[in-house]
Amino acid sequence: MQYTIVLEPNDEGGFTARCVEIPGPVCQGANKGEALARLREAIGEVQQAWEADLHRTIQSLSSEIIRIDVADAA
Template structure:
């Protein structure tokens, strides 16, 4: 049996204090933070792995990617 690699879109938002909050729209409740962009990405990777591991242990289906509309009214250019 071959391993499957899952990919998820993450939404990263810079906090007022300069850190970052990251969410995964396809995985409800999967959220993490980091003081830098790189740290936030590393933490969300761990959170995604943990989310999937728990879902498997509980016999729950592993969510697949869902499309999320980009709110361009708040985007900075």
């Protein structure tokens, strides 16, 4: 899965990275690579939390999980 990342230089040095599609995680690093690596980790943690929440919801209901593909808008 691909995400849109905004990578900005900080006035005091280093970089800040945030994900357009997932509000919340904002990560900083001494360089672009470090900021992106931290953001990748944060996005992974958000995805795990979403999945855990989904499974808790499904366990409390009589539902099934299915996956669908959605074409990119661009």
